[in-house]
Amino acid sequence: MAIVTPGERLGLNGEFIASHGTVEIGDHIYAAVVGTVTTTPSESDGERLIIQVVPKSKRNMAASIPEVSSIVTGKVLRVNPRMATLSIMVVGETPCADNFQGVIRVQDVRATERDKVQIYNSFRPGDIVRAEVISLGDSRSYYLSTAKNELGVILATSPAGATMIPISWEEMVCPKTKVVENRKCAKPVDA
Amino acid sequence: MDSVDRKRIHGPDKSVLPLPLLDSQHESVTSKTTLNPSARFDGRTHEEVRPLFARTAMVSQANGSAYIEVGCIKIICAVYGPKQITTKSKSGDHHSGGRISCDVRLAPFAGLKRKGYMKDTNEHSLAKNLATALTPSLLLAHLPKSQIDIHIQILQATAGHVSASSTSSATVLPPPSFATNLSLLLSPCITVASLALADAGIEMMDSVVGCSVGLFRRTDKNSLFWMVDPSEEERETRALGGGVWVGNAVVGVMPSVGRISGLVVDGDVGDVGVLMEAVNVCVDACAKVHDVVVKKALVDGFHAASSPVSGSSSAV
Amino acid sequence: MAVSVCEREFTLTGVASNIRSDGRGRSDVRAAAVESGGISQASGSCRVSSAGGTTVLVGIKVAVGAPAVTASTAADADLDADIAVDNSEDAELSISDADLRRGRVVCAIDCNPAIIPTMDPRAVEDLCIDFSEVITKILNADHGGLDLQSLCIVPGSTCWVIHVDALVLGYGGNLLDTLFQATRGALHDTLIPKVTVEESTSASTGNTSYEFDVADDETEDLKGCENIPVIVTLFKIGHHHVIDPTPLEEACSDVQLSVAINRKGLPCAIQKTGNGSIEPSQLAEMIQDAKAHGATLFKDMDEAIERQRVRSLNDTK
Numbered sequence: 001m002a003i004v005t006p007g008e009r010l011g012l013n014g015e016f017i018a019s020h021g022t023v024e025i026g027d028h029i030y031a032a033v034v035g036t037v038t039t040t041p042s043e044s045d046g047e048r049l050i051i052q053v054v055p056k057s058k059r060n061m062a063a064s065i066p067e068v069s070s071i072v073t074g075k076v077l078r079v080n081p082r083m084a085t086l087s088i089m090v091v092g093e094t095p096c097a098d099n100f101q102g103v104i105r106v107q108d109v110r111a112t113e114r115d116k117v118q119i120y121n122s123f124r125p126g127d128i129v130r131a132e133v134i135s136l137g138d139s140r141s142y143y144l145s146t147a148k149n150e151l152g153v154i155l156a157t158s159p160a161g162a163t164m165i166p167i168s169w170e171e172m173v174c175p176k177t178k179v180v181e182n183r184k185c186a187k188p189v190d191a
Numbered sequence: 192m193d194s195v196d197r198k199r200i201h202g203p204d205k206s207v208l209p210l211p212l213l214d215s216q217h218e219s220v221t222s223k224t225t226l227n228p229s230a231r232f233d234g235r236t237h238e239e240v241r242p243l244f245a246r247t248a249m250v251s252q253a254n255g256s257a258y259i260e261v262g263c264i265k266i267i268c269a270v271y272g273p274k275q276i277t278t279k280s281k282s283g284d285h286h287s288g289g290r291i292s293c294d295v296r297l298a299p300f301a302g303l304k305r306k307g308y309m310k311d312t313n314e315h316s317l318a319k320n321l322a323t324a325l326t327p328s329l330l331l332a333h334l335p336k337s338q339i340d341i342h343i344q345i346l347q348a349t350a351g352h353v354s355a356s357s358t359s360s361a362t363v364l365p366p367p368s369f370a371t372n373l374s375l376l377l378s379p380c381i382t383v384a385s386l387a388l389a390d391a392g393i394e395m396m397d398s399v400v401g402c403s404v405g406l407f408r409r410t411d412k413n414s415l416f417w418m419v420d421p422s423e424e425e426r427e428t429r430a431l432g433g434g435v436w437v438g439n440a441v442v443g444v445m446p447s448v449g450r451i452s453g454l455v456v457d458g459d460v461g462d463v464g465v466l467m468e469a470v471n472v473c474v475d476a477c478a479k480v481h482d483v484v485v486k487k488a489l490v491d492g493f494h495a496a497s498s499p500v501s502g503s504s505s506a507v
Numbered sequence: 508m509a510v511s512v513c514e515r516e517f518t519l520t521g522v523a524s525n526i527r528s529d530g531r532g533r534s535d536v537r538a539a540a541v542e543s544g545g546i547s548q549a550s551g552s553c554r555v556s557s558a559g560g561t562t563v564l565v566g567i568k569v570a571v572g573a574p575a576v577t578a579s580t581a582a583d584a585d586l587d588a589d590i591a592v593d594n595s596e597d598a599e600l601s602i603s604d605a606d607l608r609r610g611r612v613v614c615a616i617d618c619n620p621a622i623i624p625t626m627d628p629r630a631v632e633d634l635c636i637d638f639s640e641v642i643t644k645i646l647n648a649d650h651g652g653l654d655l656q657s658l659c660i661v662p663g664s665t666c667w668v669i670h671v672d673a674l675v676l677g678y679g680g681n682l683l684d685t686l687f688q689a690t691r692g693a694l695h696d697t698l699i700p701k702v703t704v705e706e707s708t709s710a711s712t713g714n715t716s717y718e719f720d721v722a723d724d725e726t727e728d729l730k731g732c733e734n735i736p737v738i739v740t741l742f743k744i745g746h747h748h749v750i751d752p753t754p755l756e757e758a759c760s761d762v763q764l765s766v767a768i769n770r771k772g773l774p775c776a777i778q779k780t781g782n783g784s785i786e787p788s789q790l791a792e793m794i795q796d797a798k799a800h801g802a803t804l805f806k807d808m809d810e811a812i813e814r815q816r817v818r819s820l821n822d823t824k
Contacts, residue, residue, distance in 0.1 A: 005489040006328075006389050007397030007447035007481075023330060023396055025448065032330060032394040034489045055392050065273060065337055098274035100336075136335050139276070316640050320778075327784035438650070438775075450784040456777035459650045459769070463798065466774065467791045474787060 255391025324453025407434030551697025560679025610658020768801025
């Protein structure tokens with residue numbers, strides 16, 4: 001298996017579909033990172049193979065950067081009546097090298113009855129939240145949304161220090177003190 | 192992986208002429224100003240670069256790093272990021288793509304005399320020209336709202352024996368100021384920064400390789416000739432071929448694409464013909480350096496990262 | 508400056524078909540007015556205003572100072588002691604014999620960020636620093652034209668320092684070329700006081716000491732002004748390049764090539780800026796074009812300066 005370096009010609013545009021780690025310039029596809037070339041058959045296009053360059057180690061992989069529609073996991077830093085601020089720690093499956101800031105605005109918390117949402121009854125500082133990137137946002141933060149069943153709080157700790165258990169879409173209970181707190185809970189996803 | 196012959200450069204399956212610049216037309220142009228091989232102090236031909244050593248993954252904390260040694264020049268580069276842009280910008284162009292920030296520093300012990308920690312204009316313009324040369328190669332559109340920090344530390348900038356050799360030469364010439372020498376530090380800076388960026392896994396169109404060329408005026412005739420990758424000795428003294436230093440050009444080249452990403456020219460470099468001849472020779476030299484040193488350093492770095500055995504080096 | 512897709516497309520297509528939004532072709536420049544000598548307090552001054560709205564005022568002050576670029580920072584006594592010490596060491600690093608026997612030029616550019624509202628204030632500041640570095644570098648170099656040796660008063664200790672202070676008063680694109688034109692005009696206008704140096708060797712110690720006297724009323728022209736190069740910046744837009752761009756064209760350009768052309772019509776300094784790359788063949792083409800524009804610019808500048816000279820002579824009569 002050949003190792004390619006940036007700028008190495010991999011093939012013609014007509015032969016392959018350029019994917020991760022490659023770049024199309026004119027008719028040619030070039031490698032964009034150091035790594036090994038892999039080709040996989042495409043589902044939509046029977047004739048062309050998908051070509052990508054896979055960096056072997058984590059060290060060689062550029063830290064993931066959130067894009068629109070990527071699913072991110074982050075920790076709630078602070079809340080105010082208008083929005084919850086998150087520090088994005090994981091994009092898809094890959095951890096970020098550097099934490100990116102994201103906000104969930106009150107209107108993006110859930111899909112229905114948006115006017116009745118209260119941030120404090122949805123998220124609290126310290127919660128781990130799964131969310132979707134809806135826009136690159138302003139110069140400071142990405143805009144995130146939890147308006148889907150499988151998005152929302154996936155891990156929360158009660159004031160007593162125990163991991164809380166979701167009991168409904170909107171409630172979590174502390175196993176120690178049996179105190180019920182409001183959260184926008186995420187539907188567990190089958191691993 | 193085991194069957195790979197690491198001494199060979201792997202070409203693409205479907206081969207095309209790699210560089211349109213290597214055609215015979217240019218060869219005939221360059222021969223006009225050819226010197227005899229003995230024209231240089233170290234016996235190089237006029238279009239030969241100095242031996243250079245490069246390796247990647249030098250700084251464990253950084254996302255990517257590289258080290259380069261060319262003659263007496265020693266430079267280390269570390270790349271951090273991509274990370275979120277924290278400074279607020281009014282223009283609102285953060286959607287258009289990422290940006291890079293370059294920082295070039297000369298170590299206090301880099302020269303013959305100690306240099307202060309204060310950043311001077313030379314370091315500033317080095318950093319600016321470096322950023323100009325690197326930006327075209329990077330696919331910054333893929334990195335919205337992000338910044339890549341490139342830190343370069345020049346550990347050694349001059350040879351220790353310069354003054355001795357320049358006094359021994361018979362002619363009395365005003366040695367070019369340190370600023371001229373600094374501009375020639377740019378070419379290894381470009382090469383090492385691009386290596387570090389590739390090591391960090393930043394997506395790029397092509398590596399950028401830097402190369403400098405010194406232009407000299409023959410004292411007997413009023414014609415110019417050039418020497419690729421001039422050493423400090425050649426800058427400071429009259430060349431053996433009997434020429435006086437008149438100017439220099441530093442070129443940043445993307446070898447596979449065959450495009451020029453950075454260009455700084457200083458001095459009375461004569462007409463466009465001579466200058467372009469020199470630039471084209473730089474482009475050729477960069478392609479060679481890329482094939483022999485840069486690629487190997489990257490492939491070695493890749494192997495080192497995937498196996499516990501470390502240590503990777505390369506030299507022309 | 509953010510440019511919409513339509514604006515970019517419009518500019519690109521216009522440039523490709525050799526007609527720009529203001530009706531000019533790719534190699535047409537806008538008319539520029541050059542007025543020198545407007546500021547009586549300055550040793551020399553010049554104002555260049557282009558029809559596109561770029562207006563630049565350059566004032567020159569000459570002062571007696573220390574030679575070599577970095578030595579001056581140590582001489583600036585207002586820095587704290589630590590920094591000054593650092594800089595003096597710094598200076599030793601870069602001083603060569605030739606530097607000690609010549610004067611020097613220091614350039615600073617000031618631009619109120621409000622003048623370029625499309626740019627970030629910090630970017631404007633960076634731009635000014637970059638431009639001042641370019642101008643300082645060219646004027647201090649051997650190929651910069653000025654006879655710096657003639658500015659030396661006492662070798663190694665005293666020389667004339669020419670402070671070029673530029674003020675950007677309006678912005679309509681093509682700032683660097685205009686700034687350099689104004690600097691050139693102002694240096695032509697500059698008069699420096701005559702200096703007489705007396706050398707005396709003391710009999711007891713054998714040391715040579717110098718005394719110099721700056722004349723109050725006698726002045727002389729700066730030597731070598733006519734050999735200062737001109738800067739032509741070419742902006743590559745799409746597959747073609749233009750000169751003297753509007754701010755919109757500047758924003759659409761991915762490669763800028765600033766070429767200094769000397770009186771012989773040959774390039775003496777080139778710097779590439781911008782986020783794009785160029786092919787060597789196009790580079791040659793661009794430098795060729797810069798040469799042609801440089802020659803025209805020289806002619807225009809010479810005529811403008813001559814007109815100013817005639818007018819000032821008439822005024823004094």
